[in-house]
Amino acid sequence: MSCKVCKFGGTSMASAITVNQVFNIIESDKDRKYIVVSAPGKRDKNDIKVTDMLYKAFDEAQETGRCDNAFGKIRERFRALVDDLKLDFDLNEMLDSIEKQINTSTTPDYAASRGEYLSARIFAIKTGYKFIDAQDLIKFDSRGMLDSEITNDNVKRVLEGVDRAVIPGFYGIDVDGNIKTFSRGGSDVTGAIIARGVGADLYENWTDVNGFMKADPRIVENPKIIDELTYKELRELSYMGANVLHPESIFPVRQAGIPINIKNTFNPSHKGTMIVEDYNPDNSVITGIAGKKDFSVLLLEKSMMNSEIGFARKVLSVLEHYGVSFEHVPSGIDTMSFVIASSELEGKLENIINGIRRSVSIDKIIVYNDMALIATVGHGMARRKGTSATLFNALANAGVNIRMIDQGSSELNIIVGVDNSDYEKAIEAIYNGFEK
Numbered sequence: 001m002s003c004k005v006c007k008f009g010g011t012s013m014a015s016a017i018t019v020n021q022v023f024n025i026i027e028s029d030k031d032r033k034y035i036v037v038s039a040p041g042k043r044d045k046n047d048i049k050v051t052d053m054l055y056k057a058f059d060e061a062q063e064t065g066r067c068d069n070a071f072g073k074i075r076e077r078f079r080a081l082v083d084d085l086k087l088d089f090d091l092n093e094m095l096d097s098i099e100k101q102i103n104t105s106t107t108p109d110y111a112a113s114r115g116e117y118l119s120a121r122i123f124a125i126k127t128g129y130k131f132i133d134a135q136d137l138i139k140f141d142s143r144g145m146l147d148s149e150i151t152n153d154n155v156k157r158v159l160e161g162v163d164r165a166v167i168p169g170f171y172g173i174d175v176d177g178n179i180k181t182f183s184r185g186g187s188d189v190t191g192a193i194i195a196r197g198v199g200a201d202l203y204e205n206w207t208d209v210n211g212f213m214k215a216d217p218r219i220v221e222n223p224k225i226i227d228e229l230t231y232k233e234l235r236e237l238s239y240m241g242a243n244v245l246h247p248e249s250i251f252p253v254r255q256a257g258i259p260i261n262i263k264n265t266f267n268p269s270h271k272g273t274m275i276v277e278d279y280n281p282d283n284s285v286i287t288g289i290a291g292k293k294d295f296s297v298l299l300l301e302k303s304m305m306n307s308e309i310g311f312a313r314k315v316l317s318v319l320e321h322y323g324v325s326f327e328h329v330p331s332g333i334d335t336m337s338f339v340i341a342s343s344e345l346e347g348k349l350e351n352i353i354n355g356i357r358r359s360v361s362i363d364k365i366i367v368y369n370d371m372a373l374i375a376t377v378g379h380g381m382a383r384r385k386g387t388s389a390t391l392f393n394a395l396a397n398a399g400v401n402i403r404m405i406d407q408g409s410s411e412l413n414i415i416v417g418v419d420n421s422d423y424e425k426a427i428e429a430i431y432n433g434f435e436k
């Protein structure tokens with residue numbers, strides 16, 4: 001028998017109807033042994049996620065000393081869930097004690113974590129699986145970072161004799177014994193940690209879409225689902241703005257060689273997207289397209305720049321001094337440009353320009369704003385001629401002016417810079433150029 005760890009996101013845990021669907025998914029495959037759950041999410045477009053309600057309760061307690069108002073709504077939501085699921089489970093005592101503790105908390109982490117905690121308690125009753133608290137497994141170190149070795153040992157030790165369990169996502173405990181959460185969406189990380197710890201054969205990440213899409217569905221109508229993608233491709237796409245999985249959830253499973261399968265709770269027979277270490281790219285040249293708006297370019301011009309040793313280092317130390325990270329450094333013989341997220345430069349631009357002028361002698365510094373970066377990603381590109389021709393033709397035919405080009409030497413991606421105002425048009429054109 002193999003072992004699967006399954007993480008169910010907020011929309012899967014949102015109401016009795018969806019929780020029953022999750023239950024059926026688990027029942028239909030006995031390999032699904034360790035279940036990590038999120039807090040109940042939105043039941044419809046206008047609903048509020050329980051985690052957001054809990055942050056609000058914390059804010060209310062900070063302002064007035066009590067969170068009755070906001071917490072009252074949370075009570076109602078969980079009571080309705082238990083009633084609709086027809087479970088014989090009295091939540092009152094648990095809710096009273098949580099409310100009291102939120103009233104005296106000094107950080108929002110405890111409050112925020114209780115959505116996952118209650119969701120897991122309820123789902124453990126529903127399934128008859130053992131409830132295992134994440135605070136007994138997941139530890140953060142004194143710098144607030146995940147202590148992965150202690151955590152991994154805990155998961156191994158605690159779950160060794162437990163055949164089936166429900167575990168709340170999103171939180172663990174810090175060195176002082178206080179609850180601490182990951183950043184938002186962190187239940188994905190919990191699932192990956194559990195999968196590594198129990199040596200799972202597969203980490204199933206259940207969400208509300210059929211898988212990772214080749215392009216942003218808000219821009220491209222009905223984009224294709226990616227069947228298979230590597231951890232490296234996922235990293236490139238997530239970094240450039242595609243978000244399905246929390247970026248930190250990749251490392252624990254990748255280390256252990258466990259594939260991730262993104263699946264849809266509301267369409268469970270769809271095979272979803274498999275994330276693996278390596279695969280043989282099929283006929284498709286590109287795996288996916290992602291991008292972000294709002295970058296600035298600092299263009300430095302100096303005649304004979306190419307013969308000056310240490311020029312780049314001096315400029316980079318100015319950026320380092322101001323805590324600014326850059327994305328790309330396209331350069332010419334006498335020019336060097338730094339592509340930087342505009343938000344990084346806020347309030348610092350003048351100082352940076354003065355700093356650069358002080359540390360290198362320079363003819364001109366020009367700043368361009370409003371550039372978007374688009375990454376076209378795929379291992380398939382390395383093996384094919386004409387990939388860039390397809391990409392640039394598609395952009396030219398759509399009338400998009402390319403302001404920057406950067407192709408990584410791994411041939412895993414080609415990045416282009418376009419005007420913010422051309423962003424959507426460019427993504428659509430690239431998608432259609434390769435997929436139609």
Ligand code: ASP
Pocket residue numbers: 009010038039049051052115169170183184185186187188
């Ligand atoms: N409930 C948390 C959030 O809304 C964590 C998660 O769902 O993964 O961010």
